[in-house]
Amino acid sequence: MAVRSASLMKDAVAVFDRLDVQHPNAWTELHFTNPYELLAATILAAQCTDARVNQVTPALFKKYPAPAQLARADVAQLETMIHPTGFFRVKAKSLIGMANAVVDEHGGEVPSDMDALVALSGVGRKTANVVRGHAFNLPGFPVDRHVLRVATRIGLVSAKAGEDAVKAETRLMALLPPDRWTRASDTLILHGRRICKPKPLCDRCSIWTSCAYYRRQ
Numbered sequence: 001m002a003v004r005s006a007s008l009m010k011d012a013v014a015v016f017d018r019l020d021v022q023h024p025n026a027w028t029e030l031h032f033t034n035p036y037e038l039l040a041a042t043i044l045a046a047q048c049t050d051a052r053v054n055q056v057t058p059a060l061f062k063k064y065p066a067p068a069q070l071a072r073a074d075v076a077q078l079e080t081m082i083h084p085t086g087f088f089r090v091k092a093k094s095l096i097g098m099a100n101a102v103v104d105e106h107g108g109e110v111p112s113d114m115d116a117l118v119a120l121s122g123v124g125r126k127t128a129n130v131v132r133g134h135a136f137n138l139p140g141f142p143v144d145r146h147v148l149r150v151a152t153r154i155g156l157v158s159a160k161a162g163e164d165a166v167k168a169e170t171r172l173m174a175l176l177p178p179d180r181w182t183r184a185s186d187t188l189i190l191h192g193r194r195i196c197k198p199k200p201l202c203d204r205c206s207i208w209t210s211c212a213y214y215r216r217q
């Protein structure tokens, strides 16, 4: 079993080595300068493109430069500012709830601990991993719908695990060393957006020889 695991890990490392070449400098496309900004931007990015979030956040962070200001935000004004990102009522509630908890329970500083992050309003494991990996340089493997789709197609996770983001996250973490997790997630996201789209462009893919989906075609 240990030999098989080592072999699977070696294969996965080789796959991500090739994907890294195809998508150099893969990283979150959300603009931020500190953990608070990335946390707020990631909450806004639910069901919205990163590009649209980046259009909204400069004014948002100017008006609410830290959790202390966001915690006291006027709900109607905040909703108007974030309206272009969709689901603005839910997101405004999440942002204000998150900011209040950061102020009341963490002295105004966004925590880096996974349990503390997921206890914040509007923050699930994916968002927590985005913040840990990109703002704190801590190991985190964010799993979104692109990651699930692409990892399942390649065969890195089984179709069954691919239906469950937490199972897929655990599986993917086991395949790579922790210092590669965040970049691997960003790479799968980019691959899913550019190449392994719902209708995949396999003739432009650098890993087709290792892809379970391609072999089945």
Ligand code: SF4
Pocket (backbone or CB within 6 Å): 153, 154, 195, 196, 197, 200, 201, 202, 205, 206, 207, 208, 211, 212, 213, 214
């Ligand atoms: S070979 Fe096709 S299905 Fe497989 S990862 Fe590449 S683009 Fe996606």
